[in-house]
Amino acid sequence: MSGAANSGMAAPQQRAAAWRFNNSLPIAAGLAALMLLWWVGGVLLRTDPATAAFAGFAPGPALAKFFQLGASGDLFAASAVSLGRVMSGLLMAIVIGVPTGIAIGRIPVLKQATLIPFQFLRMISPLSWMPIAVLVFPGWNGAIIFLIIMAAVWPVIFATANGVAKIDPSWLKVARNLRASPVQRITAVIVPAIAQDVLTGIRLALGVAWIVLVPAEYLGVSSGLGYEINDARDSLDYARLAAIVLTIGLIGFTLDALCDLVIRRFGWKIGE
Amino acid sequence: MTAATILIDRVGFAYHARGARVLDDVSFTIAPGAVTALVGRSGSGKSSLLHLVAGLAKPVAGQVVIDGIKVEGPSSRAVMMFQSPSLYPWLTVARNVALGLQFAKLPREEITRRVAAALALVGLQDNAGSKATAISGGQAQRVALARALVMEPDVLLLDEPFAALDMFTRLGLQKDIREIGARLGITVVLVSHDITEIARMADRAIFLAGSPGRIVAETDISDAARGSDDEAARDEIARLTGIYEQSTGTAGTVPLQAEPAGQPAMAFAH
16 A cells, blocks of 8 residues: 555544544543642642641542442442432333323323423422421331432423423324324334433433432431431541542432433434 | 325314314215316315314314224224325335234235235335435325225315425326325325326315315316316316405405416416
C-alpha cells in the first residue's frame, strides 16, 4: 500500500482519537475540580479546630473507609437492600404508571378528569406521605416502597401519556388496515412508539426514587444505605458517613448511565 | 390474489352519526383487474369512499360489496396505501413489510418468503435490513407498496400516494404500480388530484363533486394517454380536463404543470 493510502487510512483514526481526547478533557477537568473541591473542604475542616472532628469527610479517610467497607462486604449488603427497595418501588411505579399513562394519552376525557388531581398529587412531597404509609403498612419495608412508588409513578405516567399523545395517527390507521387486533395495535405500535418516552420517564423516576430512598430509610428500618448514614452520624464515624455518601452517588450515577444505555439501545428517533 | 369486482351500492357516509353527509347515494361498479381513478375537488368524498372500501369506515347508508361479500371491516382482500408511507421508524424495511403477516400469525418461513418476494417486486430487495428512517421518500413509498402487496390483496387502494414525491420518483412509481397491478391481476382504485397521473395510470375515471359528494361524470380512459404519441396523450388529458371542468363547474381552474419531455401534465386546483 502506498504512503498516501496509509495516510488516508490513518487520518480518520487520528481525527477520531482527537475527537475522543477533546471530549474527554472537559469530563476529566470536571472530575478533577470536584476532587479538588472535596480535598480543599477536607483541609479546611481539618485545620479549623471547631470542625476538626469532621475531618473524616476528607477524601483520604473517606476513600480508605470506602475500600475497607467494600472489602468487608458491608457496603454491598447495605446497597443490595436499598437497591432491592428502589427496584421494587420502581417496578410497581412502572406497572401502575405505564397503563395509566397509555389510558390518559388515549382517552381525552380521562386526561381531562385526571389533569388537576394528578398535578395536585404530584406536587406533594413523597416524604409527606410517611405518616400515612406507617399507618397503612404493617412493616417499614412496605412503607418505604410505598414512598418510592409515590415519588416514581408521576414521571412514568406523564412521560407515557406524552408519548402516546405524540403517536402518529397514521401508524394506527395502517395497523388497522393490516388487520391488527386491538392488543396487537398496543404491542406492535403503541408500545414501541412510546418506548423512548417511557424509558425517559423511567430514567427520571429512578433518579427521584433513589433520592427519596435515603431519607425514607432514615426512619424505622435497620438496613440500607439511608440507615447506614444515620448510624454513621450517630456513632460520629464521619469517614464511614462520607464513604456511604460516595456509594450512594456512585450507584445513582451507574443506574442513570445504565438507563441512558437502555434508551440508546431500544429508543428510536425520526431521522436516525 | 385474484381481481375483484367492487360494488358501491347507494352509499352514504358521514364522519359522525348526526353530522353532515360527505357522500350521498353513490353507486357504481369497478370491474375486476381495472385501474379506476376517483377524481374530484377536496371534500368531495374521494378518500372517504376509499376508506369505506378498505373497511376502515362504515357507511351510514348503502353498502360496499367486494365479490359478493359485504365489507364489514378491514380485510386482507382490500389493502390501502396512504399519502404518507407511515412506516414504523423503529423497524427495518423488511419488518415493516412483514407486520401485516405477523398480525395474521402466519408461519415464520412463509413470512420470510413473502416479504422477500414483495421487496423484490418493488425493487428494494437490497434494502431489507435498512432502517425505515434511512431510506428516501420514494423508497419509503415503495416499502408501503410492498407492505400492501405482501398481503396478496385482491384490491389495492391508493389514497394520493404520490403527492409528496418528487416528479421523477412519482413517474417511476406510477409506472411500476400499474405494471405490478396488471401482472398480479389486482383491482386498483386510485384517488388523485393530478389529471396527468390519472391519465397515466387509470383505465377509467369517476368524477365526484358537490357536498355531499355525488358522482357527476364517468369516462373510460384511452390507452393513448399512456402511449408514445405525445399529441394523442395531450388530447386525452385535455378531454379529461374538459369533463372535470364541465362536471364540477370549475372551468379554467386546472393549471398546466411542467413535466419531463413526453409527459404532458395538468393538475386540478386543490
